[in-house]
Amino acid sequence: MHRNLQYLQRKHIDTQQWDRCIANAANGLLYAHSFYLDYMAGNWDALVLGDYEAVMPLTWRKKWGIRYVYRPAFIQQLGIFTGTELTVELVNRFLNELPAHFRFADFFLNYAHPQTGLPGHSNFLLPLQLSYEQLRANYKHDLVKNLKRTSRFNLLYSKENTYKESLAAFRDLYGNRIAHVTDDDYSRFEKVLAYLNERNNLVARSVTEDGKLLSKGMLLRDKHRLYLIASVTWPEGRNKGANHFLIDRLIDEFAGSSLVLDFEGSDIPGIAHFYKNFGSFDQPYYHFYYNKLPWPVRLLK
Structure with a gap:
């Protein structure tokens, strides 16, 4: 060479x-x-x-x-x-x-x-080329059970354009878990989000019930992947399975596309289990x- x-x-x-x-x-x-x-x-x-x-x-x-x-x-x-x-x-x-x-x-x-x-x-991926029905057929039993439970609530999945609020909520709820991330890091990342948002490569979605915010997800997009860079679920949202509902609705929205849903992790057993429930595979x-x-x-x- x-x-x-x-x-x-x-x-x-x-x-x-x-x-x-x-x-x-x-x-x-x-x-x-x-x-x-x-x-x-x-x-x-x-x-x-x-x-x-x-x-x-x-x-x-x-x-x-x-x-x-x-x-x-x-x-x-x-x-x-x-x-x-x-x-x-x-x-x-x-x-x-x-x-x-x-x-x-x-x-x-x-x-x-x-x-x-x-x-x-670990980094879990879910190719979205199949139809939603085909993708859902690969969901694990406990996820199907949790999604069935969410139907008891008046959950609403919606598009939003509030990346600043999403990042602030992520920092507020989970910032203590990633204490090494500095004020400067968040400021820099907000510029990344603004750059992608201007080019329609930022996907922000939320789950509400009767106008109350339960869960938010923020994804970065390129021609191959949707990167779940940050998701936030408030305590009431966890009780109602809003995070399960959010990811399921995302999969439904982008099913049949050429994209791959990149969950961005994780080595934490509970989070890994949650991602695997959607039929994803580990690409370390x-x-x-x-x-x-x-x-x-x-x-x-």
Whole structure:
């Protein structure tokens, strides 16, 4: 393999070629597009193979004069993206180049990496190509039972355009569970939502009963996936199965499309069980880490 692998600073990356590579990659993901990285990462550079045949975004920070690769908030997985086959040889070529530029790295490689021995993390997907009736036939028994129970209530599923309120509600109810996400992260992510909303690639839905808000879901859309980036269910909504109802109605709305519903996780058993109930499958992604920091700094990280 003689194609040149080069390290490029963000200012030297051809944004048009970059986004074309991500869009055409068999494993392309929304998080890897330049606009998403520009908003969510304080800094990012990249490893680029040949004429943008394969690319690897490197989101980095600097502390004590030492640069390190990290995972920004609201970015689940990155790694190498390519329209050609992602082989073990190609993966190793990219990963072996990293220590020449960074002393420390802690981030997630996307699902397509043929890497063995790395810790896997669950991410559940549901292809939506079939009809709603066919998709519903794959629902697990306890989900069908819960959905039958929701019919006792006057639940209403509706479209909305209130991403700011949805993000604020998510932060209010669940922010303590992801305490590492900072004010700056939320501010940056709101800009991502605004960008996608302007391009009709933001899907916001809610469940109400007699005008009272019970559950909200916010999804990001590209040409392949609907990413369930944030969902919120209030206590009364949980009692009435509003979250089950919300996802079921989403599936009904987008059934028969070419999209895949990406649940965005999870390793938490209860949440994983909830997603599996809809007939989804696990497409794991992988944790990549190394520490080549000088000796006493190594002990602190």
